[in-house]
Amino acid sequence: MRRTGFLYDERYLLHCTGSCHPESPERLKAAYKGIEDAGLLPKLTRIDAVPAQQRWIEKVHHINYILRFEEACLLGMDELDYPDNQMCRETYDTAMLAVGGILETVKMVMEDKIDNAFCAVRPPGHHAEVNKAMGFCYFNNVAIAARYLQEEWGIERVGIVDFDVHHGNGTQHIFEYDPTVYYYSIHEHPSFAFPGTGREFEKGADAGQGYTLNTPVLPGQGDREYLDLIKRDLLPAFEFFQPEFILASTGFDAHAEDDMSDIKLSTEMFTWIMKILMGLADTYAHGRIVSVLEGGYSIQRLPELIKNHVEVMMTP
């Protein structure tokens, strides 16, 4: 069995989005329940959240944005930049704890205290831009983790795989010009889904040309197409890039029963995707992979999906 870390902290429930918002604390409770009920907790290395040092957040986000976000919370404002981004007074602190927890997790992998880890965090991150909150995201968790890996641990090539059903516009834009971080995303076609980016022809720019890859999938499609497209696009991309560490932007909203998208993946398909990622981590990255929760809104399906996801990570 692999030494798998599990980042979860009850303070992640403090970020309130009001009633009727899909990105609710219930999601995380469902995730935790899935793992607890399956009896996995004793076999996992529990990791508690710590607030991030602001200097790491500044590696990705503009200082003005960080301060603007903090100030909005202090003033008790209930949204930031778009009405989608509902928040409360605790949102800023929760977002700091999400980033801090993930950096702590990454550190434990680098110190060889664990082999890999799943981070059950809120708020999610992949839509967050350098100076803007977007799509329920405030700090780009995965992007900050990538910079931390490079600057604190000397990792030269970080591979990011984003299988949330929405395109990670923030992550893509942050690394668009950077050939040291490869961003791969498979998602519902942007003409039909939020946020309207992640088209096939978006492949990075300047020195980063060829280090961004998008696989848009048309609505109504499912396992068969995902399987073929991931084999066609992701596998050769990472063979070319040879990532030394893999960060997964993990979303479960492509599930058939998740009403945030028109993609219809089965529960089993998410297991298959994670097995592929584990294989890539073993081949190129000494097994080093940290999976960070993004979307996934079916409270009914999340417990099983997350349990399966973590079980794949624990399996040698």
Add this chain to the structure above:
Amino acid sequence: MFIDRSMTKRVVTIGKETNILEARDLMKENRIRHLPVVEPDGKLIGIVTDRDIRSAMPSTLQDELNCEAVDDKLRQVTVGRFMTPDPITIRPTYTIQDALLLIQDKKVGAFPVVDEAGKLKGIISVRDLIRAFINVLNIGEPGMLLGILVEDKVGQLKRIVDAITEEKVSFGSVLVSRHWEEGKRAVFPYLLTNNIAPIKKKLRDMGYTILDPMEWYLDQLPRHE
């Protein structure tokens, strides 16, 4: 939506004595396809397109044979000899709609924009119009498109806009188009949100059909079972 907001105002121009090689290089450097030809006082007298230049130039294959000698000859060829004199122009007070219809009708790539005295004020090309249209659609903002089938009668759009507004969602744009079903129209709001499910449900509950753009498309895809 007047075109002076969308046109290119810092226009690269040439005089009629400019030679063809200079004109070609100017287009290449600035990545443009139209060069208005003006008098020293700014009065428009013609336009040169990249097609005019290509048809006036010898073949690139020929170039290889005797480059220097050919270039010397071409330097004698001035724009006045092959430009389109008195091109179709428009005024800055024309609207985007005028320009769209006119460009489709005249099948040209750009219009020089001139004032009443015939002096060049700008140029509006197909590219400028595409940019204006992207701005109108607002698709540079994060959001998603919804398709709703409605009866072709007064008041439908109001109900839809009200229902969406109640959910505190902003509109990027709204398109209304004909639908192949008789007596129906299709409304396409581009909504600046990631949270579309409750809106879809609400509209369905109100009796609207949400268009699934993939329904007809999927039927045409090759299936590999």
